[in-house]
Amino acid sequence: EVKLVESGGGLVQPGGSLKLSCATSGFTFSDYYMYWVRQTPEKRLEWVAYISNGGGSTYYPDTVKGRFTISRDNAKNTLYLQMSRLKSEDTAMYYCARHKESYYGNYFDYWGQGTTLTVSS
Amino acid sequence: DIQMTQNKSSLSASLGDRVTISCRASQDISNYLNWYQQKPDGTVKLLIYYTSRLQSGVPSRFSGSGSGTDYSLTISNLEQEDIATYFCQQGNTLPYTFGGGTKLEIK
Numbered sequence: 001e002v003k004l005v006e007s008g009g010g011l012v013q014p015g016g017s018l019k020l021s022c023a024t025s026g027f028t029f030s031d032y033y034m035y036w037v038r039q040t041p042e043k044r045l046e047w048v049a050y051i052s053n054g055g056g057s058t059y060y061p062d063t064v065k066g067r068f069t070i071s072r073d074n075a076k077n078t079l080y081l082q083m084s085r086l087k088s089e090d091t092a093m094y095y096c097a098r099h100k101e102s103y104y105g106n107y108f109d110y111w112g113q114g115t116t117l118t119v120s121s
Numbered sequence: 122d123i124q125m126t127q128n129k130s131s132l133s134a135s136l137g138d139r140v141t142i143s144c145r146a147s148q149d150i151s152n153y154l155n156w157y158q159q160k161p162d163g164t165v166k167l168l169i170y171y172t173s174r175l176q177s178g179v180p181s182r183f184s185g186s187g188s189g190t191d192y193s194l195t196i197s198n199l200e201q202e203d204i205a206t207y208f209c210q211q212g213n214t215l216p217y218t219f220g221g222g223t224k225l226e227i228k
Contacts, residue, residue, distance in 0.1 A: 043206065043221075043222055044219070044221060044222075045208055045210075045219040045222075046218075046219070047216055047217065059215075061216060093163060095165065097165075100170075104153075104170050104171035104174060105152075105153030105155070105170065105171055105212035105213060106153070106212035106213075106217055107155040107167060107170045107210065107212045107217075108155075108157075108167060108210075109167050109170075109176065110167075111164075111165040111166070111167075113163065113164060114163050114165075
């Protein structure tokens with residue numbers, strides 16, 4: 001059974017840092033690109049980072065570029081998101097998601113249960 | 122970026138109804154359209170990929186259709202467990218953007 005379990009969320013002051021983790025099991029982690037997707041308080045879904053299966057390629061939207069760093073440890077089957085210089089607009093539920101690319105396009109076939117980040121003084 | 126629009130943020134229906142949720146892309150996405158279900162507890166699940174292909178384990182009362190820029194998700198014979206928010210997502214072009222969601226409620 002595929003499982004993704006996020007942890008590390010919490011309350012952080014503006015300008016602070018936090019590191020999220022996503023522990024995975026039930027599949028060959030090193031075969032898949034992985035994403036972090038967040039859901040804002042307004043319930044909008046937006047991706048904030050992705051990483052290639054080997055970890056050599058990463059990509060971020062402009063909203064978090066330079067502040068967030070995605071990484072992975074394929075030996076530990078774990079995905080990470082290091083967040084720094086946090087802003088109030090980073091407040092969201094953060095999900096890790098497994099990316100599937102096929103003839104049928106690109107989609108997220110498994111999601112974790114999410115971990116909440118609140119940025120507030 | 123491709124903009125995804127779900128014109129109804131909420132929708133009310135009765136158990137047993139046939140429900141259709143719509144999604145429009147700002148440009149042709151060549152059927153690379155996916156649907157997700159988010160339950161009230163936050164759990165997110167892939168329902169349909171590539172417009173109409175059912176993810177394994179998804180009940181057959183869910184179906185998808187569409188082409189070009191316009192797509193829809195249909196739930197036939199609405200059940201209580203279908204109460205959730207439904208999001209579309211285009212898988213054609215990076216960044217893979219989502220619609221704003223349609224919250225399905227019981228009338």
